[in-house]
Amino acid sequence: MDHGAAEVLSTEPSEEHFCLSLRNGLILCNVLNKVNPGAIPKVVEIPIIDTEGAAQTAIQYFENMRNFLVAVARMKLLTFEVSDLEKGGSSGKVVDCILCLKGYYEWRQSGGAGVWKYGGTVRITSTSFPKGSPSSLIGSESADESLDESESSQFEELLEYLLLSNETYLTETNELDDFPMNSMVIDIVLRKAVKDLSSLLISHGNQLGVFLKNMLKGNCKPLLKHEFLQAISNYIEQRSGLVSNELSKFCICGNKGKDISYLTDKTSVLDVQQKQLEELKASFHLTKLEVQQAHLIWEQELKKIAHHTKDLEVASSSYHKVLEENRQLYNQVQDLKGAIRVYCRVKPFVHDQSDEQHSTVDYVGENGNIMIVNRQKQGKEARKMFTFNKVFGGNTNQEQIYLDTQPLIRSVLDGYNVCIFAYGQTGSGKTYTMSGPDMTTEDTWGVNYRALRDLFELTEARMDVIKYELNGLNVPDASLVSVKCTQDVLHLMRIGHRNRAVGSTALNERSSRSHSVVTVHIRGKEVVSGCSLKGCLHLVDLAGSERVDKSEAVGERLKEAQHINRSLSALGDVISALAQKSTHIPYRNSKLTQVLQDSLGGHAKTLMFVHINPEINAFGETISTLKFAERVASIELGAAKSNKETAQLREMKEEISNLKLMLEKKEAELQQLTSGNNNNTRGGGGGGGGISPVGMPRPRCIDDNKLPTFEVRSCSSGKQRRPRLPSKFTDKDYIPKMPLLAEERSQSPSATTIRRSISTDRDRGANMKMQYPMRASINRSLAVATENRRGRNGNQEQEEEQCKQMLNVVREGKINNPKNQVAVKINKLSCDTTFELEEAQKSELSSENENVQIHIPMKKLQRSSSRSHHHMEVRESLLITTGGRNENKPSNNNTSIPKLFRRSRSTPRGKFMLPP
Ligand SMILES: Nc1ncnc2c1ncn2[C@@H]1O[C@H](COP(=O)(O)OP(=O)(O)OP(=O)(O)O)[C@@H](O)[C@H]1O
Incomplete structure (x- = not known):
């Protein structure tokens, strides 16, 4: 102090x-x-x-x-x-x-x-x-009651103080209880509040006045009381909103806000804010829920998509499986129909042609589709789609190519005839596919070598069950050589290749200037059942078609090209005729088509590899090649048939052959007797009543229990055996009509029970004679059995039936009318089954002896002098001739014709319809 x-x-x-x-x-x-x-x-x-x-x-x-x-x-x-x-x-x-x-x-x-x-x-x-x-x-x-400057600054300080204390005490230290609110502070705040309110009131009064005046200005009408009140309440609401916002700025006092609620209006800014906050919270909550829900939905969707994707994956994999199955089924159906399989192979770009933008092949599909594009055109017209059994792109290797061919090779050993041939423009890769670029490397082996390897492997594998015998034939030499292993065939093929003309053209350095045909004949015999089968495999590498202007062929090359093109055009004609199911198929217009006749028209399995070159300048050839291939694919040959012979049939054939031998023997004896008889006659010995013209005692009847004496004669013997082929077919390089000629060659002389005769129509009837009637010998099934013109290779069961019936005829001795010698020819006619019965001239051979001539089946090659009439006609014929007693009876005695047959009105004399 x-x-x-x-x-x-x-x-x-x-x-x-x-x-x-x-x-x-x-x-x-x-x-x-x-x-x-x-x-x-x-x-x-x-x-x-x-x-x-x-x-x-x-x-x-x-x-x-x-x-x-x-x-x-x-x-x-x-x-x-x-x-x-x-x-x-x-x-x-x-x-x-x-x-x-x-x-x-x-x-x-x-x-x-x-x-x-x-x-x-x-x-x-x-x-x-x-x-x-x-x-x-x-x-x-x-201080003055009115608010002077110092007071207002004090008030600002107070606010600062409030804010500061709010920050320091309320939010940080939380020492709320120590908050000093002495009378002075309260006085100052209240004074300020009063001052604020009064100034606010004044300004509100002013603004309200201005507001009302403005209202009156715009609308000269006097205000109604309720309008006036409404306007004032609106205005107050507006202002109170503003004021509460302003005041709320310094009412951030947490829980203490209640204590200083004097700073707010009665309507409580805090309440409003609280409400707003709650609303915000509610909407936030709602939004959160919505987001959560959306999240859930999204997750579910995601799961669904994942599930769906898996399904799609499975579906796509099974789709590919189904596609593959479909393809196989389609191929099976095609096989059943006998359609020629067509595989298309695209040659890869080589050397500097790597720019695939210049390829004419736009797309190669998995299911046999290939799209060819003309780069010079735009739009739809520029593209053309072709469909084949399979299309191999440029990067396919030799093994993949062979994979689909393999089953065909197996069928050869099951007794089917198979033909695989390569077709395409020159230089498109035919030789590459069939032979491969290098014989010495197995990887690059073509179809030929692989097929032969498989043939030998399979024959070896089946050795215990079936014994096979293989004969190889390289057509240019036309020599049939027995082969034991692949090497034998390779050797044979090498010889063939050496013989094959190869020359250089502008389109291919090593262009094949001739067709190459490798044929393998297979004969097998089942060890247990004794069934025999025979199959034949043709591997044909055609010479390439070429535009001589492009190949720049001159001289010899030009001639070759012309020959090649001619034979290929003959092939085209045959294909067209087959595709149109034409009655006449011009097989004989070229050697090539003759060789392929059985493969194109028989019950064979045929596969064509069509080759295309993807270069732009080969576009024209590519399109025409593919169009040709499409036509080939449309041909239906009928289901392929196996050349399998049961043991029974073989036995019957053997029996027939024995009978034939006997017949020939008897014939010889008869001739001897005839000549002896003539001598006797000349010598004055007239024929007695019981003596036949040939001097033999004529049996009055045929003993049912005893078989007659038979003599079997080959129809190709005697007068009728004449070469009817044009000179070119008699040339040493004549291409045998496979497999039939080969069969003939391979048959042992002792087994020549069934022979094919090459003859003309002129031979008809002359060499097919039968003593009439033969009521029981021919029935409809026989007729139908022989009806099939193409059935030479296939219908073994029918053939068997036919043999049985004939043997019955012979055994039962029903051929007992020597008088009427009638030749019966059964021809396949297109719509109805007609038997043409021709009255034969009295045979020189007919005698009181009962003679039987049996000749089944028979194939005739008919050729008229005119080239346009060249065609091969296959006829199944039956000739049974018996000697009889009543040779004096008129030969056209219709009464002796069995009821089984009646004459067709629409057919020429001698033709009979088989009643249904
Ligand atoms: N798939 C392929 N891969 C590689 N090269 C190939 C293929 N196809 C063909 N070639 C090549 O193309 C050229 C011509 O092939 P190739 O001789 O096989 O044709 P071609 O159709 O037989 O011809 P031509 O009809 O003139 O005899 C050869 O050099 C051959 O090696």
């Missing part, structure tokens, strides 16, 4: 006494100077006591007090008013001021850092105020 003060004040003064003792300002000034040295430069210390003392004292007092209050105000500490020191004044303010000075002093003493307090009121830290002038919350009741 100040020294002066101690003198004046008692130790425990009353409040009033305390205030009175401070009236002269001396104590206060000294205290202030101590707290803040130099705050009051001049303190009036000694009071002057004289007459004028009262006045002087008053001046001193006044000066000290004024200096003190000014200094305190300058320091922005709590202050009071002079009147507060008077009796009845607010002594509390004076006390506050002194406590404030104390607090300030202590804060200074402690170094002036941090927060300082006085009288329980928190002071602002020094950071918020300029150094040296500590900030304070100064509220002076002495």
Whole structure:
């Protein structure tokens, strides 16, 4: 305590006494100077006591007090008013001021850092105020009631203080209970609030006035009462919204907001905000739910898609399987129909032709599709699609090519005739496919070598079951050579290749200038059952078709090209005729088509490799090649048939052959007897009633229990055996008509029970004679059995049946009408089954002896002089001739014709219809 003060004040003064003792300002000034040295430069210390003392004292007092209050105000500490020191004044303010000075002093003493307090009121830290002038919350009741500048700055400080305390106490220290709300602060805030509200009211009043005036301006009508009220309430709502927003800025007091709710309107900004917040929360929650839901749905969708993708994967893999199955089934159906299989092979680009943009092959599908594009055209017209059994792209190797061919090779050993031929423009890769580029490397072996290797491997594998015998034939030499292993055939093929003309053209350095045909005949006999089978494999590498202008062929090459093109065009004619199911197929127009006749028209399995060159300048040839291949693919030959013979059939054939031998023997005897008889006649021995013209005792009847004597004669013997082939077929390089000629050659003389005769139509009837009637010998099944023109190779069962019936005829001795010698020819006619029965001339051979001539089946090669009539006609004929007693009966005695046959009205004389 100040020294002066101690003198004046008692130790425990009353409040009033305390205030009175401070009236002269001396104590206060000294205290202030101590707290803040130099705050009051001049303190009036000694009071002057004289007459004028009262006045002087008053001046001193006044000066000290004024200096003190000014200094305190300058320091922005709590202050009071002079009147507060008077009796009845607010002594509390004076006390506050002194406590404030104390607090300030202590804060200074402690170094002036941090927060300082006085009288329980928190002071602002020094950071918020300029150094040296500590900030304070100064509220002076002495200040003017109207809000002057200092007050407004105080208010700003208060706000700052509120915000700061909000930050420091409410949010960080959470010392809410210590929040000092003394009367002074409340006073200041309330005063400010009142001031704000009043200014707000004034401005609202002004704005409302302007608003109403504006309303009236726009609408000259006087306002109705309810309109007026409505306008005011609208306006207030508007404003209250704005005000609550403004006030809400400094009502961030957490839970204490309730305590200072006086800052907000009754409508409670907080409530509004709370509502908004809740709404926001609700919408957030809703959105969250929606997002979660969307997430769930999305996940489900994702799962579904994954599932679906798996399904698709499975489906696509099974689709490929089904596609493959489909292809196989399709091929089987095609086989059943006997369609020629067509595989297309695209030659790869070689050397510098690697730019596939210049390829005419646009696309090669897995299911036999190939798209050819004309790069010079645009749009739909530029592309053309072809479909074959299979298409091999340029990168297919030899092994892959052979894989689909392999089953055909197996069928050869099952008794089928198989023909594999390569077709295509010159240089397109036919020889590459059939032979391969290098014979010495197995990897590059073509179809020929692989097929032969397989043939031998299979024959070896089946050795225990079937014994096979193989004969190789290289057509240009037309020599039939027995082969034991692949090497034998390779050797044979090498010879063939040496013989094959090869020359260089502008399109192919090593162009094959002739067709190459390798034929392998296979005969097998099943060890157990004794069944025999025979198959035949033709491997044909055709010479390439070429445009002579492009191949720049001249001289010999030109001639070759012309020959090649001619034979290929003959092949084209045959294909066209077959595709159109024409009755006449011009096989004989070239050697090539003759060789392939059985493969193209018989019950063979035929495969054509069509080759194309993808180069742009070969576009024309590619299209025509593919069109040709399409036509080939459309040909249906009928289901392939196996050449398998049962043991029974073979036995029957053997029996027939024995019978034939016997017949020949008898014939010889007869001739001898005839010549002897003639001599006898000439010698005067007339024929007695029971003696036949040939001098033999004529049996009156045939003993049922005893077989007649038979003589079997080959129809190709005697007069009828004439070469009917054009000179070119008699040439030594005549291409045998395979497999039939080969069969003939391979048959042993002792087994020539069935012979094919090459003859003309003129031979008809002359060599096929039968003593009539033969009621039981021919029935419809026989007729039908022999009906099939192409059935030479196939219908073994029917053939067997036929043999049986004939043997029956012979055994049962039903051929007993020697008088009527009738030749029966069974021809296949297109729509109805007609038997042509021709009355034969009385045979020189007919005698009282019963003679039987049997000749089944028979193939005739008919050729008229005109080239246009060249065609091969296959006839199944049956000729049975018996000698009989009634040779005097008219030969055309219809009464002797069995009821089985009746004459067809529409057919020429001698033709009979088989009744249904
Ligand atoms: N798939 C292929 N891969 C590689 N080269 C091939 C292929 N096809 C053909 N070639 C090559 O193309 C050229 C001509 O082939 P190739 O002699 O087989 O044709 P071609 O059709 O037989 O001809 P031509 O009819 O004139 O005899 C040869 O050099 C051959 O090696």
